[in-house]
Amino acid sequence: MRVLVTGGAGYVGSCCAAELISRGHEVVVLDDLSTGNRDGVPPEATFIEGDLISDSARALEGVDAVIHCAARSLVGESVEQPAEYWHGNVVSTLALLDAMREADVKNIVFSSTAATYGEPEQVPITEDMPTRPTNTYGATKLAIDMAITSYCVAYGFAATSLRYFNVAGAHLGFGENRVVETHLIPLVLQVAAGHREKIFVFGDDWPTTDGTCARDYIHVGDLADAHVLALESNAAGEHRIFNLGSGEGFSVQQVIDVCRTVTGHEIPAQVSPRRAGDPATLVASSEQAKSVLGWQPSRTDLTTVVEDAWEFLRALGDRAHSAHR
Ligand SMILES: NC(=O)c1ccc[n+]([C@@H]2O[C@H](COP(=O)([O-])OP(=O)(O)OC[C@H]3O[C@@H](n4cnc5c(N)ncnc54)[C@H](O)[C@@H]3O)[C@@H](O)[C@H]2O)c1
Numbered sequence: 001m002r003v004l005v006t007g008g009a010g011y012v013g014s015c016c017a018a019e020l021i022s023r024g025h026e027v028v029v030l031d032d033l034s035t036g037n038r039d040g041v042p043p044e045a046t047f048i049e050g051d052l053i054s055d056s057a058r059a060l061e062g063v064d065a066v067i068h069c070a071a072r073s074l075v076g077e078s079v080e081q082p083a084e085y086w087h088g089n090v091v092s093t094l095a096l097l098d099a100m101r102e103a104d105v106k107n108i109v110f111s112s113t114a115a116t117y118g119e120p121e122q123v124p125i126t127e128d129m130p131t132r133p134t135n136t137y138g139a140t141k142l143a144i145d146m147a148i149t150s151y152c153v154a155y156g157f158a159a160t161s162l163r164y165f166n167v168a169g170a171h172l173g174f175g176e177n178r179v180v181e182t183h184l185i186p187l188v189l190q191v192a193a194g195h196r197e198k199i200f201v202f203g204d205d206w207p208t209t210d211g212t213c214a215r216d217y218i219h220v221g222d223l224a225d226a227h228v229l230a231l232e233s234n235a236a237g238e239h240r241i242f243n244l245g246s247g248e249g250f251s252v253q254q255v256i257d258v259c260r261t262v263t264g265h266e267i268p269a270q271v272s273p274r275r276a277g278d279p280a281t282l283v284a285s286s287e288q289a290k291s292v293l294g295w296q297p298s299r300t301d302l303t304t305v306v307e308d309a310w311e312f313l314r315a316l317g318d319r320a321h322s323a324h325r
């Protein structure tokens with residue numbers, strides 16, 4: 001297949017693009033480099049620097065299917081700048097979907113998120129639980145999921161939304177190297193690498209075992225596998241939605257402890273106020289993805305996830321954006 005990966009200069013998109021290429025598929029990347037960087041695009045891919053609204057049509061030429069990762073995706077920022085998220089995610093994705101309709105390319109895998117559920121009544125979260133986002137980011141992703149459902153019913157799109165929980169680790173030489181980093185694991189490892197002084201823990205008064213937020217960390221290599229499985233099994237008129245996680249929650253404090261063990265560094269941490277829009281605990285049930293897609297995650301241990309992210313950061317050396325702060 002020739003696959004368009006939107007956001008393929010970003011973290012998840014670059015790992016999915018690399019996975020597709022390793023399986024013999026052709027890849028076109030469309031990315032406006034707003035948060036991603038050129039180094040994230042695998043050299044074998046055709047790169048189009050542009051945005052979803054202006055450039056989807058030309059990026060779709062000769063394409064069979066789309067993995068749609070491009071988005072604004074920061075929980076805290078989305079609460080402070082909602083307009084950027086409604087336009088950047090919902091309006092831009094509608095432009096992509098309409099260009100797909102026009103080009104008669106109807107196979108799509110969409111990067112949805114755990115943030116569509118909001119604060120769950122119980123964990124693990126299954127796909128039939130209520131969707132009540134606690135931040136604008138989650139609300140925009142939920143709106144896109146709904147749009148995709150109706151495009152499947154009315155226009156014969158074949159779609160899967162993958163609701164990932166917290167993605168981490170590295171895959172095939174690609175990983176997290178954002179110019180502005182906000183995600184927990186890369187930030188903690190940047191402290192270990194000496195690129196930052198300390199890590200701020202956003203609140204220690206949450207209703208969790210140690211008072212810090214709990215999240216379910218999924219290895220980006222397992223995530224890339226799920227994208228390919230979904231793309232290869234999408235069926236016209238059907239919109240499937242699957243959660244993807246490891247099924248285990250780790251608190252911010254536990255993540256820092258694992259990073260200390262893996263890196264052998266002290267990693268100073270300081271408690272700071274809660275971040276707007278954060279739910280206390282998110283843990284996935286991925287049983288549907290396993291039974292329907294045949295997805296078999298093989299890197300579910302947090303230590304493996306952190307080891308891979310650490311190896312990637314060290315291999316980057318001077319190419320790590322954080323090294324130049
Ligand atoms: N990282 C996670 O833990 C996580 C969890 C759940 C869902 N997701 C979703 O996965 C996707 C990828 O996340 P990521 O962590 O790789 O983010 P990222 O910021 O690293 O990558 C996003 C990429 O999209 C590009 N982009 C953004 N808006 C664009 C536009 N309008 N046109 C063209 N390119 C555009 C950016 O330049 C960037 O390269 C996002 O949709 C995100 O919501 C991520």
Ligand SMILES: O=c1ccn([C@@H]2O[C@H](COP(=O)(O)OP(=O)(O)O[C@H]3O[C@H](CO)[C@H](O)[C@H](O)[C@H]3O)[C@@H](O)[C@H]2O)c(=O)[nH]1
Pocket residue numbers: 073074075112113114115164165166167182183184185187199200201202203213214215252275278282
């Ligand atoms: O410096 C930091 C950064 C994060 N955190 C905490 O660590 C946890 C994880 O935060 P991240 O920013 O790494 O990730 P989020 O849970 O906010 O969001 C991520 O996972 C979501 C799904 O669970 C999304 O889809 C989203 O795109 C993706 O960024 C949160 O409790 C956050 O409050 C800190 O304590 N200090």
